[in-house]
Amino acid sequence: MTPTPVPAAALGLYACGRLRAPAPRDVPATPDADQARRAAEEELAKPVYHQAAGLWERIWQWLVEHLDPRAAVPGAPAWLSVLIVVVLALALLTALVVLFARVTWARRVTRTGTALFEDDRDAAALTRAADAAAGQGDWTTAVVERFRAIVRMLDERGVIEDYPGMTAHEAALLAARPLGELAAQMDEAARLFDAVRYGRVVSAPAQDAWMREFADRVARAPLAPPVPTGQVPA
Incomplete structure (x- = not known):
């Protein structure tokens, strides 16, 4: 049986299609453990993950700057500012001691309603x-x-x-x-x-x-x- 001849135009289009078809891309392989660890380290090294630490550092810096006893009293000399801070700290400590003493006293007073006798001696x-x-x-x-x-x-x-x-x-x-x-x-x-x-x-x-x-x-x-x-x- 004699095969049916293919038109020359069809052969041309088929050849052009094979020449223009894109080459298949390589399928990426699954990364091993070392590659995954390095990728995670690189990701965590990005600045976005360190914003919280920077915030705490800024807060600490603000506290150091504003709680410096040498500059606690605006416009006052450093020695006077330190002296005022020390006096206020001592006054606060004294107030706490007095408050603690009063609380202790109040607790003792509440115990004065306990029994008079502890035995039956005459x-x-x-x-x-x-x-x-x-x-x-x-x-x-x-x-x-x-x-x-x-x-x-x-x-x-x-x-x-x-x-x-x-x-x-x-x-x-x-x-x-x-x-x-x-x-x-x-x-x-x-x-x-x-x-x-x-x-x-x-x-x-x-x-x-x-x-x-x-x-x-x-x-x-x-x-x-x-x-x-x-x-x-x-």
């Missing part, structure tokens, strides 16, 4: 403990134990009734009516007890001597009828 035992502490120069313990002895003595004489959790202030209120003219001194003794017990006042021999004398006066005083049990005067 008045005689508490008095002996106070005398022993005074003999050793422990005036804090002497004052505390002697006031407890006074309250326990009033309980033993039947004019007040102590109870678990009683405070020095409550004891003074209960004893106000039975003690009569000694009520004001009883209140003062209760305040001294709280101040010495909780460290607001450093006890001294004179305070123990005053508490001892007051205890003697209470022991000799004629006492009024007791307040009904469980009632605290307003």
Whole structure:
């Protein structure tokens, strides 16, 4: 069978098309680990990734420039500016110390409502403990134990009734009516007890001597009828 002849024009177009067809591009290979690391390092080295660090550096530079004590007071000599900064810093430190002391004091004051008694010793035992502490120069313990002895003595004489959790202030209120003219001194003794017990006042021999004398006066005083049990005067 004789093949069909191809026109010369078609052969020409086919040849031209093969000559003008673009050469195939090389397909890029997948980068290995080293190439990927270098690419990441080059990317991170660009300035855009260091803008945050530059911002913090500018802030730090501003603080250094504006907090320089030599230039803290505009128009003042460097030595005067430094002196003013030092004085203000010392004043601030003093204010903080005073504030801390007041907070500590307030915390101690809130503790003055704790129980007056820690055991069930009678008045005689508490008095002996106070005398022993005074003999050793422990005036804090002497004052505390002697006031407890006074309250326990009033309980033993039947004019007040102590109870678990009683405070020095409550004891003074209960004893106000039975003690009569000694009520004001009883209140003062209760305040001294709280101040010495909780460290607001450093006890001294004179305070123990005053508490001892007051205890003697209470022991000799004629006492009024007791307040009904469980009632605290307003």
